[in-house]
Structures are given as C-alpha cells and as structure tokens.
C-alpha cells in the first residue's frame with residue numbers, strides 16, 4: 001500500500017555528483033577563488049573553454065587590471081592554476097584584457113588531451129555550441145587538435161612543473177604555495193585543475209599490481225595480449241575499440257546497458273560484439289586482480305580469466321578533498337558555517353509570517369492593523385504578489401529566448417494577481433463575509449483545506465453551499481480530469497506556492513535534494529493528504545467529544561499552513577531550492593500525482609538519442625528527478641514514472657536540445 005502512494009523508483013536511478021557552490025562568475029564560497037572547467041563538473045571541452053573565457057569577462061567587470069606593477073614581487077592580479085583548455089583560455093583572455101597573471105601547470109600544457117589514447121577521435125560536442133575565444137575546433141584526431149592548439153597558444157607563457165600544494169587567504173588576496181617551496185601572491189585565483197588527478201578506483205585486491213592501469217595512453221604498444229577493460233563510459237569503450245584489432249579484448253561493465261556512451265561509440269561497440277571481435281561481461285564486477293589472471297563475478301558466478309594487462313577506466317572524481325581543504329562549500333552541504341545565513345533568512349521569514357498570523361511577539365501589531373481595518377493578510381498578499389512579479393520579470397529576462405518559459409511565467413504572474421489576490425480581496429472590500437472561500441476553490445482542496453473544514457450544518461447552509469459545491473467539484477472532478485490530461489502541471493503553471501518557488505526560488509533550483517533518502521521524505525505528503533481528509537471527515541461530522549474542532553483547526557493551521565508550507569519551506573529556499581513544500585509535504589501535489597499515475601497522464605518529457613550525459617537537466621530539476629537517466633536510456637518521462645510538474649526547465653537548460661515536452665498519443 002505504502003509503495004503505491006510513494007513516487008516510483010526510476011526517477012532516482014542515480015544522483016548528481018557533488019559540485020562546489022559557485023556564483024555566476026564561478027566564484028566559490030572562498031571569496032576571490034574561482035573554479036572553472038572539469039574541476040567544477042563542466043563536462044566537455046567546449047563548456048570548459050567557454051568557462052575560461054566567461055570567468056575573465058566577469059572579472060573584468062569587477063576589477064581593473066593593475067597596470068602599475070613594477071617589480072616581479074608585486075601582487076599579481078590573477079594566478080591561473082592548470083593549463084588545460086579552461087585555464088589556457090582564461091590566460092589568453094586575461095592577456096587580451098591586460099591583467100597581470102601567471103599560469104601554473106604541474107605537468108605539461110593540455111596534459112589531459114596529451115594523455116588521450118593515441119589517434120583518439122575528439123568529438124566537438126555540442127555541435128551547435130560556439131566556443132568563445134581562439135580555441136575553436138571541430139571533430140578531429142587528438143594529434144591534429146594538439147597541433148592546432150599548440151600554434152594558437154604559442155605566445156602564452158605557461159610555467160610547467162609548478163605543482164600547487166596549497167592556497168591560503170593572505171591579506172586581501174591569496175598566497176599560493178608550490179610543492180617545491182615557492183610562494184606567489186595574487187589578488188584572485190582561477191582554479192582550472194580538471195579532475196584527471198583523481199581517477200576512480202575499484203578498491204578490489206590486486207588493483208595496485210603492475211599492468212593494472214587507470215589510463216590508456218598508447219594502444220599501439222599492445223599486440224596479441226589478453227586485455228581487460230573495466231568501465232561503461234566513453235573512455236572505456238574508446239579504449240576497447242582502439243585495442244581490439246591487435247589484441248583479445250574483454251570489457252567488464254557493472255550495468256547491462258551502455259547508457260552513458262555516445263551514440264557513435266555505442267554503435268561501434270555493439271558492431272564489434274556482433275562481429276565477435278570483443279567479449280562483453282555485462283552486470284559484472286571484478287573480484288580480484290592477480291598476476292596473469294583476474295576473477296570476475298557474472299550473474300552470481302565467479303569466473304577466472306587470463307589477463308596480461310587491465311585498464312580500469314571508470315572515470316575520475318572532481319578534486320573534492322582538495323577544494324574542501326581550501327574551505328570551498330559544496331552545493332547542498334550543511335555545516336555549522338551556514339547557521340548565521342540560515343538564522344537571518346529564518347528571521348526575515350518569521351517576521352513576515354509573524355505579522356501575517358499575529359504570532360509572538362507580533363500580536364499587538366497584528367491587533368493594531370486589524371483595528372485600523374488593514375488586514376495583515378492583504379499586506380502579505382501584496383508583498384507576495386510583488387515578489388513573484390519582481391523575480392518573475394528577472395526570470396523572464398533570463399529565459400527570454402524560450403517561448404515555453406515565457407508563457408509559463410506569464411501564467412504564474414497573471415494567476416497570482418488576478419485569481420489569488422484581486423478576486424478574494426475585492427470580495428473582502430465589498431463586505432462579502434465568505435470572501436476567503438474563493439481560495440478554497442482556486443487553491444483547491446486539500447491545499448485550500450479550509451473550504452471543507454467545517455461542520456455539515458455550516459457547509460450546507462444557504463450562503464456557503466455554493467462554495468462547498470464548487471470546492472468539492474474542484475477537488476473531486478476538476479483536478480482528477482485536469483491531472484489525467486496535464487499531470488502535475490498546475491504546480492508549475494498556476495499555483496501560488498509554485499509561483500514563488502519558480503521566481504524567488506529560481507536561483508537555488510540546483511540545490512534541490514536528490515536521491516533515495518529524499519524520496520523517502522516525500523512520503524510525508526501522503527501522510528498529510530490522509531490527515532487532511534480525516535480532519536475534514538471529523539469536522540464535517542461535528543464529532544465534538546474527542547477533540548475540540550477549533551483546536552483541530554488551529555493545530556493543523558499552525559503545523560501545516562504556517563509551519564511546513566510557509567516558514568519552513570521558504571526559509572529553506574536558499575539551501576534546498578524552492579519546492580520543499582509541494583514536493584515533500586503538499587497534499588494537493590500528491591493528489592494530482594496519484595491521478596496522473598492512475599490515468600497514465602498525457603504529457604511526457606521525451607528525449608532524442610543525442611544526450612551527451614552532461615547532467616544539467618538533473619541538476620536543475622527542482623523535483624529531484626534524475627532526468628539524465630531517462631535521457632540516456634531514451635525513455636520518456638511522465639507522471640506514470642515520476643513526480644514531474646512539467647515546468648520544462650530540463651528542456652530549457654539542455655545544451656544540445658535533447659528533450660521536449662510532448663502530448664502523448666493514445
């Protein structure tokens with residue numbers, strides 16, 4: 001039973017990796033320290049290059065290059081650490097803009113690319129994305145790319161053999177300590193160290209043996225060998241393809257599909273398997289490497305295979321521990337350092353709701369306003385609508401090239417003013433005593449619960465009866481039919497809670513909790529749905545002996561309305577994104593989700609086969625859905641399988657236009 005009410009599993013197939021918290025200029029929580037490229041999770045050459053360009057452009061707006069430097073010991077404007085595509089582009093742009101800077105590289109320029117397998121085909125994805133700065137490129141071999149970029153960067157001074165050990169705050173700038181003992185002083189640091197320094201490990205016995213490698217540099221070196229490649233991404237597949245002609249190659253992958261591999265690589269891998277050129281062990285894992293052989297578990301059985309060489313190509317981790325040592329905060333991370341931030345956000349939110357509801361210590365202010373015939377609820381409505389409008393206009397500007405988002409934000413702002421503010425308060429000012437019941441219809445029970453929280457006598461009395469019928473109609477007829485056609489679209493297109501979440505909360509949408517633990521908390525919305533309905537039955541039946549109706553109403557209002565939906569949810573915006581209320585606790589959202597699932601829903605987010613696995617869709621989904629997992633499997637995402645609200649943000653942020661919102665044909 002509980003599993004039925006829960007959201008189904010596929011939406012949480014995998015999470016997204018930890019990312020440092022950065023602002024739009026890639027500045028981290030350590031002021032003056034900017035993190036660009038693969039080190040912050042940027043997935044591809046083009047995206048890394050563009051970040052190198054953008055960071056200098058953003059810095060140029062904030063600081064003027066210091067042209068008065070006379071001695072080499074003067075504090076530099078910038079130090080760029082890492083000479084990959086991101087760091088070099090930053091260097092080229094810094095030079096063009098007149099900054100004083102040094103580029104420090106521990107190994108050699110473009111080391112990650114130099115380490116690609118010989119002859120590797122380099123994909124210039126996304127095809128439609130333009131590169132900023134001179135490092136433009138098209139599909140080519142590794143060697144051609146290095147030759148071309150070598151010529152373009154010949155006049156940039158890159159200091160090789162400079163391995164950065166530590167970065168410290170020093171006065172109003174930084175002191176950089178190199179492994180060989182040199183210290184460099186600068187105003188700002190641009191960290192572009194990539195992630196190849198942290199190859200992932202299997203952590204199985206024998207991984208440290210000779211001939212077990214975490215990179216494959218030169219496939220031409222191997223002839224007639226028994227080679228084992230471990231991994232399921234592009235690096236592993238490309239290694240298999242490069243080695244297969246001269247060796248006997250086996251690939252071990254822990255899953256049964258190659259979702260994260262590009263379309264071209266997947267096709268070539270499958271062809272090689274069909275032609276009997278390679279062996280693939282799917283849903284398999286390495287148990288132990290020994291000299292000359294390896295134990296692999298496949299379908300619960302352990303098989304021993306001969307091997308001369310093994311390549312463990314299971315990706316690399318971002319330099320998380322290095323960044324944490326520097327004091328950089330990560331997205332979604334909770335620490336004691338956040339207490340002051342949390343406290344002042346809580347204080348502002350509490351003052352607003354304290355005045356609105358007359359909570360301690362605002363009882364007198366509340367009474368004074370009421371006595372002056374100024375309802376604090378109306379002042380709150382003006383503030384709420386104004387915030388939605390102000391941040392909504394900002395968001396409209398941000399998504400100005402996207403007609404879908406323009407329309408959606410237009411609906412949200414329009415509904416807020418017309419349906420949720422002007423209509424009820426106009427009824428109030430013409431002296432209509434049941435004015436507030438309009439929210440019971442437009443917010444729809446069980447969100448606007450008060451429309452059905454009274455004794456039967458009251459609900460059936462002359463002036464209230466039409467509202468009761470309208471509320472029941474909205475709850476039992478309109479919402480189920482609407483959800484059957486539109487799923488949970490109401491949340492992202494009409495609802496005032498959703499409007500605040502998508503306007504004020506837009507800047508923090510990437511902080512939404514994800515993963516299996518978050519999913520368990522979502523069950524709270526089912527509990528609140530059940531409590532709301534039981535509360536209605538209790539109050540309608542007017543059964544007074546057990547609990548006083550007024551105390552039932554005030555307790556529910558305090559915990560759910562004031563507590564969860566207002567103070568807690570809004571305080572958490574900067575820390576967990578804007579959808580805490582409707583995703584984890586909102587009973588109406590759960591009601592729509594259930595109808596969406598029962599009826600199958602008519603809307604779906606449909607991927608094509610061009611996904612580059614960048615993860616941006618998953619990162620910006622406030623509902624915590626792993627959109628990338630669906631895109632990788634080319635599987636549509638609907639309310640049958642997820643709690644999607646069809647905000648379309650995943651479609652908007654996808655850099656290669658993989659996704660689209662579609663009405664499903666019967």
Ligand SMILES: Cc1cc2nc3c(=O)[nH]c(=O)nc-3n(C[C@H](O)[C@H](O)[C@H](O)COP(=O)(O)OP(=O)(O)OC[C@H]3O[C@@H](n4cnc5c(N)ncnc54)[C@H](O)[C@@H]3O)c2cc1C
Pocket residue numbers: 036037038039042043044045046048081082083084085086087104105106107108109110111112113116117121122123124125162163164165192193194195196197235
């Ligand atoms: C095998 C493989 C194949 C790939 N194929 C493609 C492809 O076809 N298309 C595509 O778009 N992308 C591809 N990529 C991804 C692409 O290479 C990366 O996105 C890109 O190189 C990241 O650029 P970056 O400048 O952020 O980091 P990197 O290129 O990794 O450069 C970081 C630099 O920092 C240096 N460094 C690290 N630590 C320190 C330190 N402490 N002090 C000083 N210097 C330091 C490193 O030596 C390195 O030179 C591939 C990646 C791999 C591993």
Ligand code: SF4
Pocket residue numbers: 605620621622623624625627637643644645646647648649650651
């Ligand atoms: S449409 Fe919105 S809620 Fe649905 S998957 Fe995309 S980002 Fe998430």
Ligand code: SF4
Pocket residue numbers: 607610611612613614615616617618627628631632653654655656657658659
């Ligand atoms: S569907 Fe998602 S993971 Fe795939 S390319 Fe688009 S944003 Fe990236």
